[in-house]
Amino acid sequence: MKAEIVAVGTELLLGQIVNTNAQYLSRQLAGMGIDVYYQTVVGDNIERIKETLKLSCSRADIIVLTGGLGPTQDDITKDALAEFIGTSLHIDRMAMDNIDRFFMDRGKEMTENNKRQALAIDGGTPLPNETGLAVGNAVTHEGTHYIVLPGPPRELMPMFEQQAMPWLMQHVLTNELPLYSKMLKFAGIGESALDDRLSDLISTQTDPTIALYAKEGEVTVRISTKAPSEGEAMEKLNELEVQIKSIVPEHMYASEDVPIEQVIVDMMADRGWTLSAAESCTGGLVMETLTSIPGSAKMLLGGIVCYTNQIKHKLINVPQQLLEGEDAPGAVSPEVAEVLAEQIRMVTDSDFGLSVTGVAGPGHAERKPVGLVYIGLSERGKKTEVHELHFKGNREMIRIRATKALLYRLWRRLTAVQPQ
Template sequence: MRAEIIAVGTELLMGQIVNTNAQYISRGLADIGVGVYFQTVVGDNVQRMKESLRIAKGRADVIICTGGLGPTQDDLTKDVLAETVGQRLVMHAPSMDKIEQMFQARGVPMVESNARQALMLEHSEPLANDTGLAVGVALTHEGTHYVLLPGPPKEMKPMFDRYAKPWIVSRMESVQPLYSVMLKFAGIGESQLEHALIDLIEAQGDTTIAPYAKEGEVAIRLTTRAVSEAEAQTKLQPLEADIRRRVGEYVYAAEDIALEEAVLRRLADQGRTLAVAESCTGGLLSDLLTNIPGSSAAFAGGIICYTNRVKHGLLNVPMEQLEGVEAPGAISEETARMLAEQVLALTGADYGVSVTGVAGPGESEGKPVGLVYVGVAARDGETTVKQLQQFGNRETIKLRSAKSALYHLWKRLNS
């Protein structure tokens, strides 16, 4: 079964909100074996909405629309679909009762336009809205299945999960879900990873290999269709084993988690703690770590030692090492080493990680943009320093440097 998602709303086209609904629905449809072939965004315009429905009908078995079910005059999705399929809009009494009771409970008069949220197509099935007022719609017309969902995610998600997905499954001749394994990589670029796996990617068939990249990390999703999870594992495991044999040293997780979460988990498993000293990343590394719930179990804290005065005053790096014609400088292996060791000693953590470098846009200390040093000090081991040459703008260099620091710590934790 092929699906198309049509997100309705001029605010989406203007960039005022992000279309997270399409991502959520696509994942949910994949779970039941429905492939999303197209995603469309259309504004609150009758003619363009009609054209989007017409095009979708020619290439999809199920069309899922989100948005445009509210009480205002620009909430047109039900009206447009009713006109498209030649059906009247009728009142769904339970939804109307719910709306009236809500206004009564608030002690305010109901504006007449709110009744629009209780409308449905005359030959459709209602999809209950457990967290809002606008009733959803499920309809099969001339062999095409239509599902209308509200736009707000807090309303759309429960309606889709509890009612729309089961309705779609009931219309499917056979259910063969998609099963996936996500492998997460760090310390290797997307092009390098693809080069190592190019023969597998070119030979893929029923089991697909899809790479995804973002700054500092790469993911490979292995996907296959199967009647059961056991059958899927039989198909996926040999391919996963081959990938691990080739590039396993860069795999930090077999699930869709960020590198910082994998590092914190490993630290917690080992009963170890981490402290960081950040110069060029300006607190970004600490921010990544503390965005993970429960990070306090392993993250002791950090120091943003952006200036030489702070490097010297708080972390005891000698000024003669930081400044002077013959000095190594703040951006050096020597300083990265001391920062990592000093933050470890200051906080009593088990590991100290430092990042110092040139984020740009101009050189610093006569050193090129993107030159970064990452130090990793261990209470029960030696200190190592890695020299990196990052590329990109200031924001990119900061993020890549923070991720590189996490990767080198992760390698240390697994050595």
């Protein structure tokens, strides 16, 4: 079963709002075993909407329209659909009663145009709006199924889950198998490198399927299958997960859709381990990333943004001869990264100390290139490790990539340590 999402609204084309509904609906439909092959955006024009519907129904079994159900003259989605399938609109009594109560309860006079929000398509099923006024619709015409939803996400989401999904299950998906997926998360490896490592599995995939998605510092692998039950699906997905993990065990940090910082916070909090950080070029982004996770107060003792040599020396005791002088390695060096990690750990009396120092740009520093970064990881009672990294991108990208690289190295160290 194939679906297309058609978002109606000139404001979307002008970039005034972001079409988050398409992402939400694609996920929901995929979970029902419905493949979304196209997403379309069209402005508030009846003829263009009808042209879009003509194309959409030639390539999809289910068309989900969003937006254009309000009271104004440019809210014409239902008008366009009714014209396209050759039917009429009528006032839905329940929706009209809901609108009347809304204005009565607030002691306001209802303007005539608000009645448009109660319009329903003849021969279809009205979809009540539990959080707004505009009624939705579900209708089948010549084998194509149309779902009409409001644009505001706070109205669209509950209407889809409470009204549209049951309608689809009852009238459309009588023989469809649901789609089940697992998200596998990877760090310390790029999308192309991971694709290469998994190439044999990907090239021979039939069921389950494998898909890669990249974001800064992380890669997600979605494995999916259709099955009569969740138990049967998980059996197939778990088998594939084991195969994938055996190929890249040093990079797969989770089998659910969570960021690496959450895995780190949960692991350290559970084991009673503590952490501190000394940051130069990332400017506090490491600590910001960790503190965005609930429960980080149990493991993160604190840190220092030591942006200047003066602060590195005064607050974290980095020797002056490492920072400045003709023979000094300089602030951007493995020597300074090592001292920063060790000193911040000792100053805060934490189990682990992190450090990052580098050149984020836009210009060179200490005659060293943009993108050169050193990260340090100190652990109580063990030798400190330092890694030299080279990143490309703008200032913000380098900061993010350095942060994620440091967290990846911390995760590698944590998973190598056995709980006491």
